Amino acid sequence: MQLSIFWRLVMTSLVIITVMGGVNIYALLQLRQLTAMSTQMASYHYPAAESAKRLLGSLFAQLNSEKKYLATRDHTFLTNLTEEVGEFQRSLQLLRGQESSSQGLKLLQETDELLKERVKLFQDEIQTAKGKGKGKIRQADPEYDIRRDALMDRMSFSIQGYIDLHEARVSVGVTESRANAAQAEAVTQQLVLVALVFGLGLAGIASYTILRPLRQLQGHIKQIGQGNFGGSLQIKAPAELRELVDTVNWMGTKLQEIDDMKTEFLAHVSHELRTPMASIQEGTHLLLDEIPGPLVQEQRTTLRIMADSSRRLIHLISTILDLSKMEAGMMEYRIVPVDLQRIGEVSINKVRLLADSKHVQLVLENIGERSWVNADASRLEQVLDNLLSNALKFSPAGGVVKVQLKPDLQAGVLEVVVSDTGPGIDPEDLPHIFERFYQGRTKGKHTAGSGLGLALAKNVVEAHGGRIWIESEKGKGVTVRFILRLAKPEKVGQA
Numbered sequence: 457m458q459l460s461i462f463w464r465l466v467m468t469s470l471v472i473i474t475v476m477g478g479v480n481i482y483a484l485l486q487l488r489q490l491t492a493m494s495t496q497m498a499s500y501h502y503p504a505a506e507s508a509k510r511l512l513g514s515l516f517a518q519l520n521s522e523k524k525y526l527a528t529r530d531h532t533f534l535t536n537l538t539e540e541v542g543e544f545q546r547s548l549q550l551l552r553g554q555e556s557s558s559q560g561l562k563l564l565q566e567t568d569e570l571l572k573e574r575v576k577l578f579q580d581e582i583q584t585a586k587g588k589g590k591g592k593i594r595q596a597d598p599e600y601d602i603r604r605d606a607l608m609d610r611m612s613f614s615i616q617g618y619i620d621l622h623e624a625r626v627s628v629g630v631t632e633s634r635a636n637a638a639q640a641e642a643v644t645q646q647l648v649l650v651a652l653v654f655g656l657g658l659a660g661i662a663s664y665t666i667l668r669p670l671r672q673l674q675g676h677i678k679q680i681g682q683g684n685f686g687g688s689l690q691i692k693a694p695a696e697l698r699e700l701v702d703t704v705n706w707m708g709t710k711l712q713e714i715d716d717m718k719t720e721f722l723a724h725v726s727h728e729l730r731t732p733m734a735s736i737q738e739g740t741h742l743l744l745d746e747i748p749g750p751l752v753q754e755q756r757t758t759l760r761i762m763a764d765s766s767r768r769l770i771h772l773i774s775t776i777l778d779l780s781k782m783e784a785g786m787m788e789y790r791i792v793p794v795d796l797q798r799i800g801e802v803s804i805n806k807v808r809l810l811a812d813s814k815h816v817q818l819v820l821e822n823i824g825e826r827s828w829v830n831a832d833a834s835r836l837e838q839v840l841d842n843l844l845s846n847a848l849k850f851s852p853a854g855g856v857v858k859v860q861l862k863p864d865l866q867a868g869v870l871e872v873v874v875s876d877t878g879p880g881i882d883p884e885d886l887p888h889i890f891e892r893f894y895q896g897r898t899k900g901k902h903t904a905g906s907g908l909g910l911a912l913a914k915n916v917v918e919a920h921g922g923r924i925w926i927e928s929e930k931g932k933g934v935t936v937r938f939i940l941r942l943a944k945p946e947k948v949g950q951a
Contacts, residue, residue, distance in 0.1 A: 464694065468662040472655040479647040486640035493633050500554070501629065505622040507551055511567075512615045514544045519608060522578060541575060551618075563618040567611055574607040669693035673701055680704070685712035720780075733773065737766040775908045778838075782915040789832040789919060793943040796827045796836065796870065800859050803840035807848055816851045818844075819858040827861045827870045828943040835916045842909030843874040843936050850878030850934070868942050875935040881928040889926055890914045913938075 518540045525533035548571070552564045581600050669691050676689040688705040740763040742748070744756065751759070781787040797820070804818050811818045829836075840859070847857040855877040862871040881889065888894050893907040910926075917924040917938045924938035 464662050464665065468658050471658055472651075475651045475654055479644065479651050482647060483640070483644050486636065486644070490633055490637055490640070493629055493636075501622045501626045504551060504554065504560075505619050505626070507547060508615050508619045508622070511544060511547055511551075512612060512619070514540055514547070515608065515611055515615065518544065519604075522604075526581070541571070544571065557621070560618055560621055563614050563621070567614040567618070570607055570611045570614065574604065574611070577603060577607065666694065666697075669697050669701070673697070673704060676708075677704060680708050680711065685709075685715055733766055733770050737763060737770060740766060772908070775912055778912060782912070782919065787915075787919065789835060791830050791832060791920075793828050794831050794833040794836065796829055796831075796872065796940075797822050797861060799833060799837050800840060800861065800872075803837055803844055804859065806841060807844050811848055811857065814848065814851070815853045816848055817856045819856060820861075821858065822861040825863070827863045829870055829920075829940045830943045831920050831940060832916075836920075839913040839916050839938075840872075840874070842913050846909055847874055847876035847878070847934070847936075851876045852878065863942060865942070869939045870942050871937060871939045873935060873937050875933060877933045880930045880932050881926070881934055882930060886926060886928065890924075 518537055521533050521537040521540060524530070525537060545568075548564060548568055552561065552568070555561050555564060577600070581597070672691050673689065673693075685708050688708065689701055691701060693701055740759050743751070744759050744763065778787065800820050800822075804820055808818060844857065844859070851857055857877075858873070858875050860871075860873040860875075862873065863869075864871065885894075890910050890913075891907075892911045894911075895907040913936075914924050917940070920940055922938055922940040924936070926934060926936050928934040
């Protein structure tokens with residue numbers, strides 16, 4: 457089942473949109489992951505490290521207040537110490553409530569236990585000092601200082617370990633974020649590139665499946681325009697184009713039927729006209745020979761005009777009949793080795809009087825030895841007659857009509873060239889120049905003709921397995937070329 461153009465475009469667009477949507481979803485997921493990592497660092501690790509740093513500062517503030525109280529016994533310092541210890545404990549408990557890692561909880565638990573141990577050590581020291589005498593200035597107790605400093609160092613170490621833990625996780629998070637961002641960027645670029653190539657590929661395939669049948673249809677229509685009606689176009693195409701193809705095929709069939717009817721009609725009319733025209737021509741010749749009686753000059757002139765007109769009409773009828781037979785495949789050819797130079801000389805002699813009257817020079821050139829080809833001599837002579845007649849018809853006074861024979865022994869072919877110095881052919885006319893009755897845009901009062909000569913020449917040359925073509929530039933004359941296979945030497949000897 458062939459999809460219509462509409463559904464092909466819709467499906468191609470949906471596939472491209474789906475692929476691009478997948479790329480966008482992947483990019484959004486990667487962006488969400490990076491956002492989550494950034495949020496975790498901003499709302500958890502950074503605040504935890506900052507709070508731990510404040511605990512570390514509070515710890516040294518406690519030590520300072522403790523030393524001042526022990527040195528002066530001023531209750532203001534004791535009050536400050538108590539408040540600082542309480543604030544430290546609250547901050548520590550808050551951190552423990554927010555901490556999710558076992559290592560961090562262990563460090564905070566250790567800090568809490570060391571704090572309790574240090575507070576107990578301080579309280580014991582106060583009690584000892586009261587027993588020795590109230591209100592006395594404390595004397596230095598090296599053992600207490602050593603134990604206190606040891607506890608302070610262990611607490612500082614635990615808190616610093618907690619800070620290092622979160623800072624390390626921040627560093628790892630930043631590194632992972634950068635790596636993930638770089639990976640996401642690279643993958644996204646690759647996916648976008650793949651999606652772009654995939655989309656362009658799908659668009660190209662969709663366009664190709666639509667444009668290819670259109671181009672084939674265009675070529676078929678050009679063939680119909682050139683008169684090749686036979687054969688229908690069989691292609692795979694969308695439903696809409698399928699209907700157009702069927703319509704064009706129907707049109708070609710109808711045109712072929714009309715062309716066949718026209719050919720049959722022309723052949724029939726030409727056949728019916730040939731006998732009476734031959735009778736008219738024969739009767740005219742009898743009158744010119746004065747068989748019925750003598751003629752005056754005016755009568756002779758009129759009869760000559762009638763004889764010339766009937767001769768041209770009989771030639772036109774014969775040409776139409778020959779073309780009809782050729783196109784129907786009914787023309788019989790007597791293929792034997794023939795000397796094309798001799799045929800060229802005969803054709804030139806036929807038109808020499810006309811060339812002299814127009815002051816046009818006729819030239820026959822044979823490059824190399826005499827050229828033999830396998831052909832029907834009468835039909836090749838007919839081809840050269842038509843080509844020379846056309847060349848003389850368009851050549852101005854003082855012009856040159858040249859016939860060249862160029863054998864190529866290596867390729868085994870003979871090229872025949874008939875050229876003139878006339879006005880040339882318009883480029884728009886060249887593709888149609890071999891069509892029946894086509895006379896182009898250069899026709900005028902001095903170029904009247906039937907437009908059948910070149911069509912007949914093409915049929916004859918192609919029937920001999922050759923090829924004929926025309927080269928021309930406006931204002932630079934016309935060159936007609938055709939090639940035929942050279943006859944083998946043994947066959948020439950037998951001839």
